[in-house]
Amino acid sequence: MERTAVPVANVSLVERRSIDAIPDAERHGHLFSQFTLWLGANLQVTAVVVGALAVVLGGDVLWSLVGLFVGQICGGAVMALHGAQGPQLGLPQMISCRVQFGVYGAIVPLLLVCVMYVGFSAGGTVLAAQAVAELLHVSHAAAIVIFSLFVTLLAGLGYRTIHAMGRLSSIVGTLAFLYLFASLLNGHAFAALLANRHFTLASFLLAISLSASWQIAYGPYVADYSRYLPKTTSPAKTFLAVFCGTVIGAQVSMTFGVLAAALAGDRFSGHEVAFIVQLGATGAIAAVLYFTVALGKLTVTTLNAYGSVMSVAAILTGFGGRCEISPRTRLIFVLLSVAASSGIALAGQHDFLKAFSAFLLFLLVFFTPWSAINLVDYYWITRARYDVPALFEPDGRYGRWNVTGLAVYVAGVLVQMPFVATGFYTGPWVDALGGVDVSWIVGIVVPGLLYYAVLRRPHRRG
Template sequence: MEQQYDVGRGGTPAIARPRITEVEQHGIDTIPAHHRHSRPLDLFRIQFGGANTFATVILGTFPILLGLSLWEALAATLLGVVVGALFLMPMGLFGPLTGTNNAVSSGAHFGVRGRIVGSFLSLLTALAFYSISVWVSGDAVVGALVRLTGIEDSDLLRGIVYAVLGAIVIVVVIYGYAFMLLVNKIVVFGNTILIALGAVAYSGQVDLGYDPGPDAYALGSFWPTFVLSALIVMGNPISFGAFLGDWSRYIPAETSPKRLLGATFSAQLMTLVPFSFGVITATLVSGEADYIVALINASPAWYAALLIVVAFLGGLSTGITSLYGTGLDFSSVFPRLSRVQASLSIGALAFVFILVGRLAFDLIASVNAFIGAIVICTTPWMVIMTIGYVVRRGHYRELDLQVFNQGRTGGAYWFASGVNWRGMAAWIPAAVLGLLFANYPPLIQGPFRNVAGGVDLSLLVAIGVAAVAYLVLIKVFPEPRYVFGPDGPRGVPASDSPMPEVVDDHGASAHRQRHRAPAVGE
């Protein structure tokens, strides 16, 4: 199918805009300039659309479930969103500069083979948020159907709804970026309006003075419970860290960094809409075992019907944004798989995880543990990437980032057999020590969780270790001058050494050639 080409003002080059019914051809290869058809506004839409869902609403209920008052819960939510957004903002800068996703871009700081760390974080996040989105959206649809039609709830019914929702997500992911952008454009407006109608549906029921008292604090006292609540909320913006490059790679390289930073920060602030909905409605059904079923039963019939739409659109949006990037990235980690095949494989794995996790394990405990692992492991990775961006002055070599994906060796980011041990030596201890200090009961409880009276120090430890270790390592063991570009490094020394020549790894290259996806026009 032919692409649409738009010529810019003043005779600027034509931009190819794919049709939404056209299967995306690009994988993690560098996006050519004439295919960069997105804007910072699109980055805003995808982030907000991907978070304006029942999955985010569920995260918003946690501060209340953990025993905070309404106003304490809202304060913890605001803190978690703002702090998470500040760490996330720089992660939208890499895609326009490198033309690829953040996992591949991280090869500049972890090595073209060491970037597997980013791929692992992408997989962890995709499994968690794809599963959460299908779980909670499917449960909301089932609950509303039971309320409105009288159909009997059952594991079979839930499994069917999960399968339908999960299959639609995979179909959209296969079509790719343009279709995903359309879905998120709809969700930005549609779900915002539908959630706002909740103010009408629950008017007169909300108790602004809701406070279960100090005996309700899940961790025994205020500050440990407040910090844990903020960290759980923070997991939502942090979860986008591995994925922002999936979407920003379609934005022109000359786009102002301020506009990219602003798009991310404002999108995350807008997630306070679904978060606040979760906080406030959780007070209405406090003490109930199943938040979704209890909320639907407490809703007027007209709003219970609307919740089906909210849940369905939200499940699509969150599932798509989570699964798309992982399928994209793993098509390069496993060269036998095309982007479409990788998406199908990861989607199938995630669906098995959904069924086992939902039917055999405690949903709240599972979500709590996954969010904790994502925050602790991803934040130090983002810190290292951000420091690297600053000291490199935003200079990246697009072609050299792709050598491993193309079955070659060498280039600016080859370092030691494809691994930059400076980045790895900073990230590994940061993530490990963070987990040792973590307190995400009952599944993640590190041995040092009580050193501050029960206050969770895992994030501070992970961030501090990553930042200090990486800065010390790149000062004591300077990186090669050729990775910094013509203006040289900012604030750190550089070493003088020849750049490894890019050569074919004949075995890997032939393997990739046999199993690569067809190029456009083939």
């Protein structure tokens, strides 16, 4: 990856900026950090579980791996297109949707983003706590508190520390997965696993949907972690760095999940953390694997906490027309966000958390149309010509409510409903598709085309 860096006026470990635009004098970093951040964020146990689902729900090894990879490409492309906006705008991801929905209208997807990422943080905290409890020999509740304290510290320090965590996680995760693959396949021929083929369209589409949805879920905050790069950074190279990191990391983790589910069956499903650590037997290696599980979840949970804080700040400042919050206020938001996710984790370690996870997956229905509208507007309508100061003015160029954008967004949500298949809600057309959820495809294509058709007129702003 190409290294792109400039001298930086502020080298403080604690981030001073929040949702305000990053001045040129404070731009810093290099593209390789985008690669390592998203590689490290995806080399983790939840991605392993998602990959395993492709087999647990009826797929074979070969076509599950192919389907997951196709989904990574599709979803990763959407996610990386959002990431490439960061250096050009110097803003957190969700601020830019004020162009499409208005300063007040943008609060609609922002509220949903807050709910989803606090919920994802809660789920990640429960998994991480299993590893922390074994590693430190403490109760599960104490492990949740300890893990949450580390999340608070890292999210409070901000951008630089988060990227440092990404570099560490990418190194540790790569070494750990090399060991895990060697241990898992010891005595098993990989070619024999691939030879067991029974292609069904439903299972193949399921694998694609699993990984594509995984990637699309990163969309609402991916630019938060590229916005400090110099404005001269190539959008194409930013796209490539983010895309390669997230696709490689997720595919490695999900491939391990597929193989583990195929070889271990019931010994893996529902006992993921224990199974992974048992591959290291006991003693020091087991401790290292517990640490690796906790570290991987720490990285992505910190991303969730930091992203949710940016969204909360965007909501509150939208009403007041402000373009920034103080470091102290940001820290308060971090504390509130982590406290909320920790409280959910403590209260819902068992059945409630499973039901809540189904609800969070249902919320993805509300982000695919947002993603489509944002990308079409940025790349094909305004062509990245955003009036950044006007993003913070309710009575300015973009207005308080953009009725057209909101109408397309609502249409994009509604058109997905017949195709949704989650534990929280299942649409009427799902059975005809073999039980596969293809709502994400509909949610990208339909509102994207509709938004372009409505707003492609020459007098469009920008």
